[in-house]
Every structure is written in structure tokens, then in C-alpha cells.
Amino acid sequence: MTYVLLFLAFLRVGVFSFGGGLAALPLIEREIVDTHHWLTKQEFLELLPLSQLTPGPIAINAATFTGFKIGGILGAFVATASFCFPSLVLTLLITFFLNHFRENPWVARFLGGLRPVLLALLLRAAFSVIRDGIQDPFALIVSIACGILLLSKKVEEISLLLVGGVLGLLWYWLR
Amino acid sequence: MIPLIRKEIVERHKLLSEEAFLEVLSLAQSLPGAIAINTASFVGLSLGGVRTQLLLVLATVLPSFSSIVAAAFVFLRFRELPFVQAFFRGALAVIASLIALSIWQIGTKIAQDTLDLVIAAFLLLLLLCTKVHPLFIVLLGGGLGVFLKR
Known part of the structure; x- marks a missing residue:
């Protein structure tokens, strides 16, 4: 089923x-x-x-x-x-x-x-x-910064995702 | 993914001319489903019929299929770990920017078209305030297009 x-x-x-x-x-x-x-x-x-x-x-x-x-x-x-x-x-x-x-x-x-x-x-x-x-100011800042980078077309999607993930690690886990 | 397909089909193996490939691509984009799958399917059909079609689609799906199965296998076991959660929370913020970028791209395209904007606002309202299935939003929008566009 x-x-x-x-x-x-x-x-x-x-x-x-x-x-x-x-x-x-x-x-x-x-x-x-x-x-x-x-x-x-x-x-x-x-x-x-x-x-x-x-x-x-x-x-x-x-x-x-x-x-x-x-x-x-x-x-x-x-x-x-x-x-x-x-x-x-x-x-x-x-x-x-x-x-x-x-x-x-x-x-x-x-x-x-x-x-x-x-x-x-x-x-x-x-x-x-x-x-x-997006539940806190940190995620909002990452989001906006990445949005600007994407609009300027200078970065690749996948590297940006990895950067976002690593920033998440540093902020939510190691802090 | 599309530039990769173009490189293989047009430049490397010269199976289709640049012009024919662009034709296939624009058709593939106007159909539902994944663009890469539609493209592979069209290319297969134009090269050798249904068997080639199935073969090319299978070859296109197989790498993502096996990598996501492997990823799911690991992820479903470790998703509760705090550092995994932290990584995905950070990466999800980037997903929000990717969606925002797509909104920007299509928004600037239809910004001059008042009718399109009104319809979009109406459909969004339906999506947010009612339990109507998104597939009916697709049908409704397409139907409105049939009656209102010329």
C-alpha cells in the first residue's frame, strides 16, 4: 500500500x-x-x-x-x-x-x-x-548576505551552501 | 546540469547541433518535471527511439539516485546530532536566499504586467489562507492564462 x-x-x-x-x-x-x-x-x-x-x-x-x-x-x-x-x-x-x-x-x-x-x-x-x-538574527544575516552574493553572480550555489553550513556549525554548535 | 549536458551532447559527441539542442532545451523547460530529465528524454528519442530514451533517462537519474540514497542512509542515522543540526540550519539560510533569488528573477520579468501581478497575489492568497492543493493553483493559473491572455 x-x-x-x-x-x-x-x-x-x-x-x-x-x-x-x-x-x-x-x-x-x-x-x-x-x-x-x-x-x-x-x-x-x-x-x-x-x-x-x-x-x-x-x-x-x-x-x-x-x-x-x-x-x-x-x-x-x-x-x-x-x-x-x-x-x-x-x-x-x-x-x-x-x-x-x-x-x-x-x-x-x-x-x-x-x-x-x-x-x-x-x-x-x-x-x-x-x-x-529562519528563527534568529544570525540566520537572517546569513540569508541576506548570501542573497546579495547570489545577485552579484560572483559565487556558485554549492560553495555558498557549504559556507552557510560551516557558519551554522561555528555559530550554533561551537559558540 | 544543463551546461554539462550541452557539452556532452553538442561539443563532445556531436549528437545534436547547437540549434537542435536549444530547441530541445526550450521544449524541456516548458514541460513539467525536471529539466535535465526532459532534456535527456528528448535527446534519447531523437537519437534512437524509446530504448535510447529509457537508457539516457536512467543514466541521468542514476548518479543522483545513488548519491541521495547514500546520503539518506547516513543522514537518517545522524540527523539528531547537534553539529549536524547546526550545519543544516546554516545551510537552510542559504536555501532561503536561493528561493529569494528566483523570486527576484521571475518578479522582475513580470513586474510590468499588472494582470500577472494581480493573479500572482490572488494565487498566493489561496495558497496561504486555504488548504487547496498546489496542483489546483497550477491548473487555475494556467486556465486563467488560457482565458485572459491573447
Whole structure:
């Protein structure tokens, strides 16, 4: 039964996650924290840096991690495969039957309508992370400083995550 | 990840022309799911059909699959340790900045479009104040696009 639930949950995420991994976070959080309680909110928040620090897309990593926690290697496989399944089917349909998919006016308008959706989903994700993840002035300062560095495009994401982690170690643990 | 794929496909193995790759990439970005997976899937299909598609997608997923399984194995045992908690609290602050950066990027793109901003505010309100599943927000926003855009 768990495997069926994993399959359905990550199928839903796979079908509706437009616009990159971060915008998919509200969808993922809803499925694995709110609906199924597979991860606590705290575990979900820890999963985010873990997913960004390991190679691969964040949604795939979230699927594999959750599947593994709930159902071992088989669970990890089921969750990951069900997330990828819609991609396989859609790309297949488009390649062989819908060559002019994007020129279709309905599709173009639907995709245009997703721009405000992405903004709303990202703001929702930010709300979730900030409310339960940024709980003291130190985290806020790290966050703002890293935001400025990212905007200036001078640093890589992954090194910044490591720096944030090390600063966390120094401040929360060694202090 | 995308620059890596481009390097392998276009420069190293010359499987697709630069132009064809950009076409594939922009299609991959407009579909749901991970962009890297969509790209791998399209490239596989254009090179040799369904078997190549499955092979390339498997090859794309396998490294992240094995590394996250290994990471999860370790992490689930040691996540309670204070120094692990401290590290992840610090790293999570950086995740907040990454999300803020994405908000900035898409926000500046649609800042001139009042209709888009109004719809975004409405959808955010739904997400924060009701229990509606985010997938309906996607459908609702896309549906509004179909009826309101021209």
C-alpha cells in the first residue's frame, strides 16, 4: 500500500511541477509533509540543503530521499520512477505526435498563465522556509548576505551552501 | 546540469547541433518535471527511439539516485546530532536566499504586467489562507492564462 501511495504522490508532483525544482517545493511539501506525514516539517527543511548539496535535480532528490525513508531501496526506486514517468510520456507524445505543441495557441496561453503561478509558488516556498527555518538574527544575516552574493553572480550555489553550513556549525554548535 | 549536458551532447559527441539542442532545451523547460530529465528524454528519442530514451533517462537519474540514497542512509542515522543540526540550519539560510533569488528573477520579468501581478497575489492568497492543493493553483493559473491572455 505504501508503494501505491508513493507512486501516486510523486506522479502528482511529476505532472504538475512546472518551472524548475524550487517552484515544485510547495507541491512536494504538501504531499510528503501535510498529506502523508512521511517527513516531519523539520526533516523536510533539512532535506532541502541535502538535495542541493547532492548532484541532480532537487525534485528527484526529494523523491528518492522520501521513498528511501519510507520504503528502503524499493521505495526510493518507486518514488523516483513515478516522478520521471510523466516526463517520459510527455516527451514521447511530443516527439512522435505533437510536433507543433508549443505553437499551439492554447498551449502557449496556458504556459503564459504559469508565470504568475511560479511567482506565487516561490513566494509560498519562501514563506515556508523563512517561517520555520529562519528563527534568529544570525540566520537572517546569513540569508541576506548570501542573497546579495547570489545577485552579484560572483559565487556558485554549492560553495555558498557549504559556507552557510560551516557558519551554522561555528555559530550554533561551537559558540 | 544543463551546461554539462550541452557539452556532452553538442561539443563532445556531436549528437545534436547547437540549434537542435536549444530547441530541445526550450521544449524541456516548458514541460513539467525536471529539466535535465526532459532534456535527456528528448535527446534519447531523437537519437534512437524509446530504448535510447529509457537508457539516457536512467543514466541521468542514476548518479543522483545513488548519491541521495547514500546520503539518506547516513543522514537518517545522524540527523539528531547537534553539529549536524547546526550545519543544516546554516545551510537552510542559504536555501532561503536561493528561493529569494528566483523570486527576484521571475518578479522582475513580470513586474510590468499588472494582470500577472494581480493573479500572482490572488494565487498566493489561496495558497496561504486555504488548504487547496498546489496542483489546483497550477491548473487555475494556467486556465486563467488560457482565458485572459491573447
